[in-house]
Amino acid sequence: MSYYKLLKIKIYTLMRHRWLVVLLTLITAMSTMGFAYAIIIYHQINLQIKVTPISQIVVTFPTEPTTFNPALILESADILSFTYEGLVKENSRGEIKPNLAKSWQISQDNKQVIYTLRKGLKWSDGKPITAEDVVFTYNEIYRNPDIPTYAKDFFLIGKNRTFPTVQKLDDLRVKFTLPEPFAPFIRATKLEILPAHIFEETVKIKDQEGRPKFMSTWGTDTPPENIIVNGPYTIESYTPSQRIVFRKNPYYWHKDAQGNSQPYIERVIGQIIPNQDTSLIQFRSGGLDYINVNTDYFSLLKHEEAKGKFTIYNGGLFIGSTALTFNLNKGSRNSQPLVDPIKSRWFNQAEFRQAIAYGIDRQQILNNIYKGLGKLQNSPIAVQSKYYFPIQAGLKVYEYNLQKAKELLLKVGFKYNNQGQLLDEQGNIVRFSLMTNTNNNILQSMGVIIKQNLSDLGITVDFNPVATSIFINKLTQTFDWECQLLDVAAAQEPNDWSNVWLPEAGWHFFNQASQAGQTPIMGRQIADWEQKIGDLYIQAASEPDEAKRKAMYAETQQITQEYLPFIYLVNPLSMVAVKNRMQGIQHSALIGTFWNSYDFKLTED
Template sequence: MSYYKLLKNNKKYTLIRHRWLVILLALITAIAIIIYHQTNLKIKATPISQIIVSFPIEPTTFNPALIIESAYTLNYTYEGLVKENGQGEIEPSLAESWQTSPDKKQVIYTLRKGLKWSDGKPLTAEDVVFTYNEIYTNPAIPTYAKDFFIIGKNRTFPTVRKLDDWRVEFRLPEPFAPFIRATKLEILPAHIFRESVKIKDQEGRPKFMSTWGIDTPPENIIVNGPYTIESYTPSQRIIFRKNPYYWRKDAQGNSQPYIARVIGDIIPNQDTSLIQFRSGGLDYISVNTNYFSLLKHEEGKGKFTIYNGGLFIGSTAITFNLNKGSKNGQPLVNPIKSRWFNTVAFRQAIAYGINRQQILNNIYRGLGKLQNSPIAVQSKYYLPVQAGLKVYEYNLQKAKELLLKAGFKYNNQGQLLDEQGNIVRFSLTTNANNNILQAMGVLIKQNLSDLGIAVDFNPVATSIFINKLTQTFDWECQVLDVAVGQEPNDWANVWLPEAGWHFFNQESQAGQTPIIGRQVADWERKIGNLYIQAASEVDESNRKAIYVETQQITQEYLPFIYLVNPLSMVAVRNRIQGIEHSALLGTFWNSYDLKLTDIN
């Protein structure tokens, strides 16, 4: 073959090869594009299911035994041996069953088989025994839980022991009527916390006290509830992700919860929450009465439903700081003002001087009822007004008569003075991020000015408000939301004088600067003793009679002046199915049962 002919054939072969290469590259590119789009379409068709809710308060800890103000996280992350449902009934949770002895002094719980912590480690009876013996009843750890397990006049705790990996025995010193309900408290992981309970810091406190602060990596926070903490961005949000080891399954064997992620935006201001909900940025909002008419009008167009759970298990109230003690050499309350606050007639006059009906009509738009007791109206232990519960209807004349009889007097300008001629003036504090409480404070200030009392109304940031109430105790009078219980013993920690939430005359707790000179009044001690007695009474009629007496005392001596019990209302996007809003437990008590009809 000639050189020319060979070159021509090579050129032809090269051209053909190049054409095939171009075709092959085009084919590969096309396949890649198809795969890319199919993958993208698949991702877009199956995004992660999530809802966005709002939280009003920044967390200060993720330690479940130490949480006070940010307890909303516990709804998603932890469970106890039993669980309270939306109707207030007790159901099995981590424990599948329990047996109570005929003398009511022994309870044996049987755990579910196969329980696991979110790190995959087994959850066994060892965790239950550790939680109760090493944390909840540990005198060096100021957990709120211990107040629910002080039994009888001797103030003793149950003994807790492991029978085997799945059974735990509680032995009570005497019968304790609310015991099963009390074991809804969160179970904590022994394999995580055991060393921190034993080891002390430089101040001699268990390292447990500083374990799982807000700077803890979320993957180190081990839970047993439906969700784990995926991430936390201070002042912005907490994100919860489905716990793959959570025990619940539906009737078809599908693992729960159904919703993969819950995003909790931290929004202290109620108006901001409203704006975000209306713009579609939130799937849920608590409906205060200022927003009810507006949201009701937008309910259909906004594709959400307003749920009304009835009267809230809680109330608004004002309370005076009755603590006569000192910290670091300084009295918690100015001694002059302390004398006023600790005068029963003074507190009763304040109660008569507040126009509660005006608060209900003007601030709550009539959506609620006046509250007169620390026990909820839904409770079988509630003492109705018709049965003798004392109430304080608005009566300026009666208020002035009480003040004059107690030694107060008026000057020519109509100002109220005490026996020493001091002008009666005090500071009223509330949460600046709560619009309802702020409006209430303004009305209370106006009402009391008609009694000649000067009130310096001082709304403060939520963190400062809580810190004053639980840590520094340097406040005079507060208007706040308070709990009123269906089961009275659920709030025994408010009424036992040494308990952690005895706000109106707080005792210093473990790790706090001691209070010197604190005094407990006879009526105050009496209430605490009655709560102890009622908890140990198994006869329901006798229990009811004891709680009747507690309500008569609280309304006579007024550690809290109860104001209004609002309706419990929320607005939730219609795409969230399974909502069973409860005035007792809120909206997401059954978060594991909720489903989405569509995913945005």
């Protein structure tokens, strides 16, 4: 048993029997030395057993983790903000700053980058962080074809999708050699560095199914002390469906201007609360120090801001959007089509998707659900980005217009029966399932409006909210869904979400390819427009001329709005409420609240 655990047991035992010990001591002292002297002894004992309170904050996580392996995390990615860091880091303005690497040098031909690590970096087990860890992370994990990590897609460069070569120069220097110039490369190296001394054997050993042992390493049943990190906090404990507790990493490198060790706050408790209403109740009752501000709650929380001793931080428009997407995959698995062929024919008609876009009253959604706190979204690229192609320049938009929607449907062979139901050319009633996350109140409310809007088009929508785990599993594993209502990213740097747009990438949700270790999909087809978007993303990433990059990304936005793989809906304001006792908050719509958790301090209420 560790010294720390033993100390906790001793303190707990002492506190549990505190009054018994004091009473026995007091009685003994009174019988031998007199009452007054006994009182002095009592106060001495009372002082000795006082325990200094640990500084801590309580936050909320909306989803349950399925792994603590940083290369494999999809759900509960917020964990990574506390536990892992990369070579570089984004600040609240989206600017790239040194992190584990103190500096980097780029060659004149933009094909070589040499990073220099900070001296004295350590993992949470005290082992040094060296160039060996960087080389291992990129060569053995991110580059490994048998490990389906999301990170891989960001480093496959050019038409040949070539991974950079990564070479150790010495203990503190690493050289990346790129097959061709790659404009977003430095930003991409913000991805997490993993410990070679922990994982090096796991990538070599295969299980019975031929998968690297790495894939099952650091599951949620792994003892927290075995999870080695390089971020500001370690994982102290995990209680399924309840909480994740983080403890200050004693080996974390970051220090303030006075040389004081950071983070300042000793412990972060992440309560797992899938339901937003429950989070609100706990925040208002003092059980949470932080909450995302759902627009349904904004007026209530704003009214209580002073009395409740908290501050609402508005980071501007969220770096993302809500969107509707149809499953365009024409493939089959185990001889079973992923999507009913009849419905697949509807979904794969651009005019059908355009009619759906015209048939959704986005302004009603913005007014009724978001209380006007946001804007309509029309692009996969964030409005904050220099690559955003504005409406004024000719970006196509879909304003609510039932007449135009019906004209489009009739034009491509749909028709209406006497009851006003929409039928396809073969007389099939147009009906499909719309799925969303049951733990997201906003999406559920939005689904109700969309269902009603489309019923005005004669379309029957079976609205089906499901648990988060089912929602994510269908989107990333089974692919057996028809239509999804979800939150999607809208990137400031387009390449940050290239894995959504490249046809073979891991997050190409609307027409997903099978990934490493998954049952193959047979008969999947890629549309010309779909391939064109992917090609443009590859070309733009390798183009050093900024004007040409902008033109390429402008073309991708025109294509996405013409063919609508995602029907973008509303981009809300990014708002959080934080108790005033937490200082150092620099909430950003671009990067969130906890990007600088090492700077947070606690003050007296």
